[in-house]
Amino acid sequence: MRVGAIAFYDWEHTFFATLTQMNLTKDSFLLNDNDFYSKYSVHKQAPLLMLLTHNQCWGYVAKKVNKRNGTTAWIVVNELDNFKQIQEDDIYFTLNLDDYTFQNWDELSSVHALYRSKGNHLIRKNPSDANRKNCVKGEFKVFKNSKLLHQVVECTNTHYGKKHPYNAQWDDNKFSPYYPTSSDFQKFYKNMTNPLSYDPQVKKTLHAIPFLRTNIKPIKLSVFIKPKEPVPTPKMFFNFPQGITMII
Numbered sequence: 001m002r003v004g005a006i007a008f009y010d011w012e013h014t015f016f017a018t019l020t021q022m023n024l025t026k027d028s029f030l031l032n033d034n035d036f037y038s039k040y041s042v043h044k045q046a047p048l049l050m051l052l053t054h055n056q057c058w059g060y061v062a063k064k065v066n067k068r069n070g071t072t073a074w075i076v077v078n079e080l081d082n083f084k085q086i087q088e089d090d091i092y093f094t095l096n097l098d099d100y101t102f103q104n105w106d107e108l109s110s111v112h113a114l115y116r117s118k119g120n121h122l123i124r125k126n127p128s129d130a131n132r133k134n135c136v137k138g139e140f141k142v143f144k145n146s147k148l149l150h151q152v153v154e155c156t157n158t159h160y161g162k163k164h165p166y167n168a169q170w171d172d173n174k175f176s177p178y179y180p181t182s183s184d185f186q187k188f189y190k191n192m193t194n195p196l197s198y199d200p201q202v203k204k205t206l207h208a209i210p211f212l213r214t215n216i217k218p219i220k221l222s223v224f225i226k227p228k229e230p231v232p233t234p235k236m237f238f239n240f241p242q243g244i245t246m247i248i
Contacts (some may be wrong), residue, residue: 001224002093004151004211005061005139007053007076008093009086015057015093019100022047026040034049046219048095055079058084060211062142062149077149081212099220104166105207106150108178114143114208115175116129116152124210126164128237131155134203150208154180158205177205177241 008015019025024047036214044138052058062083070247072088078168086191096218107123135153142149143243158177160167180187184206209215 001059001064001074001091001226002096003061003063003149004097005219005224006058006095006221007057007061007074007091007096008051008095009056009076009090012092014054015051018051018054019047022050030225048223049218052218055213059084060149060216061094062140062211077211078200079213081148083147093228094224095221096224097218098219098222101217101219102209103215105209107170107175107207108206110178111152111180111184111206113143114146115178116145117170122210123170125160125207126166127155127207128159128161131158133198134208137157138210139159141242143208149211150159151211153207153209154201155205155207156221158207168197177207180204180206195237 008053019028028040029044029048031039031044033044036042037227055141056079059078061074063075065073065075065085065209073085074088075083075085078084104124104126107125109115117123138154139151140151155177160172162168186248
């Protein structure tokens with residue numbers, strides 16, 4: 001399970017009651033898209049997105065916790081946009097968030113911190129439709145000066161419409177976007193298979209999308225299937241105190 005996934009951990013009876021009403025089971029979602037449509041006459045994304053309407057059931061996965069007693073727990077963002085620690089055994093269903101849209105993002109003061117005003121307010125802005133569509137999504141982070149889960153994104157030709165109240169409140173002249181250095185750029189792409197080269201002539205900025213229920217709109221989901229744990233291979237030992245007889 002990866003950070004940013006959607007973990008169902010509470011109100012299990014509501015979850016299964018919803019599946020029953022739709023004549024589905026958890027195993028139904030193991031079918032590929034074509035087979036699912038052939039059997040149920042509905043696209044698989046529809047019931048998956050329907051499950052998200054039960055806000056109290058799930059949370060965005062923010063961090064893995066290896067506990068001292070040997071068990072695993074996860075920090076999730078609950079329906080109140082607060083962090084909550086849950087045991088892995090309490091998670092009964094998990095979805096990968098394959099794609100989503102969003103409304104606003106927060107500005108950065110560096111790759112390690114969110115930009116805050118003198119009154120300690122986050123600098124939240126509303127980017128253009130083109131910026132939202134073309135930005136490159138990077139790593140998930142919980143910044144030290146924040147209690148939110150964010151996903152860092154890179155944008156080219158950042159533009160803010162002056163009519164939106166967020167953009168009017170945090171004027172670019174005082175609260176400009178963060179322009180990464182070559183070192184920041186390498187860190188941003190460190191987990192990508194084909195990292196892009198740094199071009200100082202292209203004006204790129206980094207921002208952080210807050211994972212709030214009012215800000216994130218999932219549009220493509222898939223079921224997370226937990227990998228099977230390897231079965232230990234039994235080892236056999238033979239003792240030949242007299243040695244092994246060889247016939248030549």
